Amino acid sequence: MKIYHSTPKQDGFFMPAEYAPHEGCLMIWPERGDSWQYGAFPARKAFAEVASAIAESEKVTVCASFEQYDTAREMLPAKIRVVEMASDDSWARDYAPVFVLNRETGIRRGIDFSFNAWGGLEDGLYFPWDKDNRMAKKLCDLYENDCYDAQDFVLEGGSIHVDGEGTAMTTESCLLSRGRNPELSKEEIEEKLKQYLNVEKVLWLPYGIYQDETNGHIDNICAFTSPGEAVLAWTEDQNDPQYAMSEADYEYLLSVTDARGRKLKIHKLPLPAPVTMKEEECEGLLHMDGKPTRTPGERLAASYVNFYISNQAVIVPAFHDPADLEAQRILKELFPGRELIPVYARNILIGGGNIHCITQQIPAVQKLDN
Secondary structure, eight states: OOEEOSOHHHHTEEOOOTTSOEEEEEEEOOOOTTTSTGGGHHHHHHHHHHHHHHTTTSEEEEEEOTTTHHHHHHHSOTTSEEEEOOOSSOOHHHHSOEEEEETTTOOEEEEEEEOOTTTHHHHOSSSOOHHHHHHHHHHHHHTTOEEEEEEEEEOOGGGOEEOSSSEEEEEHHHHTSTTTOTTSOHHHHHHHHHHHHTOSEEEEESOOOTTOTTSOOGGGTEEEEETTEEEEEEOOOTTSHHHHHHHHHHHHHHHOBOTTSOBOEEEEEEOOSOEEOOHHHHHTSOOBTTBOSOOTTOEEOOOTTOOEEOSSEEEEEEOSSTHHHHHHHHHHHHOTTSEEEEEEOHHHHTTTOOTGGGOEEEEOOOOOOO
């Protein structure tokens, strides 16, 4: 594996959209007792269901620790590859490599961004995070892809979305947070995104989802469904703190154009009723540094936007909420060529994220004409 100190833009590489063809998907087996209740057994069942759904149309690789390798191998279908690899938790989206392609040659490379547990010592969620921060290079080695060294820039995969046609989007609440790149201005961060993702325009939504511990990742509030179109998490309840946040994002999106000058078509994706922690769920979590990681009644950042687009399906969170069916109907219309697969995701959400957060797509190596 060769490590590059240039940028993808300099070398003619770009990040494809998630709805472009995939070679496969990366996931990390859950284990951490202060993230996943009751020894992570409920979470493992949900992870296995997500992995199995994705594996119907693309290759899935699951990384597991030495201690959990046998369990993962037993619980996952034979066609899913399991590899032993150390990590601190299970968020493949945020510290697996972001993969980029060269349009002319079809060659794929990975990007090794710095990961500091969503805020480092300022407001990060756990310490240490050094095993997580080593995974991108290890995974590039596993896939025999060369790698860009971007360790001077803190960025999680869940904080960015791209349309594959020159536009990226993120949130101000996340990328301008003090725990990531406080020495950089907004303009300097935007230039980093343009260089590493090879985009011409960055859209800065003001907010993410209320109570999102990542400072408001974009992948929980808004996602491209095709060039020029996106879904936005939405509530009609004006008494919900999320209402003003989603409304501000909606007004912003109406005021901008993408890199090709298109006005965006925004589809409002309803939110479930607030999902809160139950006492028995809190009792199943280990404490961190002597303090509970969850408290009864605590609101979790539930959103249907946190879906994964596989080659032939969209795997979407379900919460046993009446809004499940409406969200699924909207997404089915927006992805007519893909099967809609709902997965009950409460036991993933308790860990702090959802289906998109625990997955990272590997774009297919292919030459592109435009």
